[in-house]
């Protein structure tokens with residue numbers, strides 16, 4: 271891995287007054303409403319909120335997969351999208367890991383991992399494969415290099431995908447419920463693996479989840495979003511020091527934070543539910 | 551994951567001696583027995599069975615078939631039909647795949663070309679036979695043209711559908727990681743469409759055999775191609791005209807075998823081209 275331990279944090283995201291309206295000439299669905307959020311470089315920022323509130327919408331705007339209706343997003347004080355440039359350009363410094371995984375099924379795991387640097391021309395094919403092999407070995411993925419993604423377990427697929435993202439040397443990892451489909455045992459392994467990667471790279475992590483335990487265990491901060499349209503309702507500082515391991519789950523402070531989050535989330539979930547009933 | 555020769559052998563044993571093989575054999579043997587009894591029964595039981603009596607018995611068919619095995623014009627029919635199927639099919643692939651991809655990736659070419667395509671598509675290939683005979687300089691080219699049509703539409707529709715069904719997230723990943731338009735085409739669209747191409751090819755291959763047999767029957771009878779150059783379709787027609795009912799059945803079974811061989815070959819090729827879909 272090229273990022274030395276203790277590397278300087280990087281990749282501050284600043285979201286200013288972001289608004290996203292889907293289908294402005296028709297149904298005009300307001301998904302994100304004047305959302306302002308500051309994520310300092312190297313933070314693990316966990317986003318929780320009711321289903322359909324607009325979390326993915328916000329993530330897609332950061333990644334550059336779609337435009338903002340108004341507002342601005344900055345990466346390290348450089349404008350990604352804003353007035354005059356509604357849609358950010360997708361780039362290797364912001365890599366998304368999707369909910370159901372998006373490894374190319376027709377490429378072997380190694381080819382998947384080596385994909386980014388080859389596309390960017392930053393490494394030759396041989397160099398990229400060497401680096402991919404090394405990084406996969408680092409992440410405990412030895413022996414599956416020449417398998418196809420369809421041939422390994424879903425937990426392993428997630429790890430391969432995160433390694434593929436890291437190969438691009440990103441400043442920000444955008445994770446959209448990456449561990450949703452995993453069982454809780456596999457999940458806990460994934461969490462510790464992700465933290466290990468984080469401690470090495472200090473990459474900023476924007477992590478959407480429905481799992482409050484996951485949110486508090488991993489995050490420096492948990493952002494609880496309102497029901498649609500989404501904007502931060504409550505910012506929760508998780509004052510449990512990093513590096514963490516699974517023993518913090520049983521501490522009193524962890525339980526307190528869980529209760530605090532649960533209350534806020536439940537309130538919004540109820541709102542979203544009754545809203546859904548009205549709309550449906 | 552590592553499959554040894556012994557594994558393969560036991561798989562083969564299972565396939566050959568398994569329950570389903572026993573059932574298949576039973577089914578075929580009973581079918582042939584009923585056929586034999588039915589066609590011989592008027593001699594055996596002393597009264598005339600309504601229509602089964604006109605069908606030559608399997609034993610007679612085999613006798614005639616053995617006689618034909620040393621007849622070069624019978625084999626010539628095989629070769630001719632195979633060449634026509636191959637010519638029509640390969641042309642359909644070579645033109646159909648780029649054509650389908652072109653209208654899949656470009657909205658403009660789709661808008662301009664697809665409507666005409668959709669107008670021509672409902673015309674059954676065999677309806678083209680007279681026109682093809684008039685328009686093309688030789689009988690051979692007319693038959694190949696009609697055969698080509700049989701596979702072309704199916705291949706185009708499958709390529710188009712396959713290319714459009716590729717998961718949006720693959721494009722987003724590729725774009726984030728710096729892939730150029732050409733990279734996206736070569737590394738996402740092409741492999742992503744390959745499984746559908748193979749499905750289209752398999753269906754198209756079946757259709758070319760249907761079409762070639764009919765086209766040979768219709769146009770081969772004109773005399774220009776002659777009895778040995780007429781292919782298996784004309785072989786059947788010729789046997790009918792000549793009153794050799796056994797030969798008709800030999801021709802029918804031959805076409806069945808020819809179709810089976812081409813499908814099996816194509817399936818093998820498809821498996822080689824899409825190793826990530828291999829069953830484990």
Ligand SMILES: Nc1ncnc2c1ncn2[C@@H]1O[C@H](COP(=O)(O)OP(=O)(O)OP(=O)(O)O)[C@@H](O)[C@H]1O
Pocket residue numbers: 292293299301319320321322323324325326327328498
């Ligand atoms: N392309 C689109 N066109 C119109 N409406 C959309 C589109 N994409 C999403 N929406 C709507 O915008 C709202 C927010 O969607 P989004 O996917 O951002 O929610 P989410 O918070 O990620 O939900 P979940 O937790 O279920 O993943 C939803 O009501 C959704 O129906």
Ligand SMILES: [Mg+2]
Pocket residue numbers: 325326327446
């Ligand atoms: Mg979502």
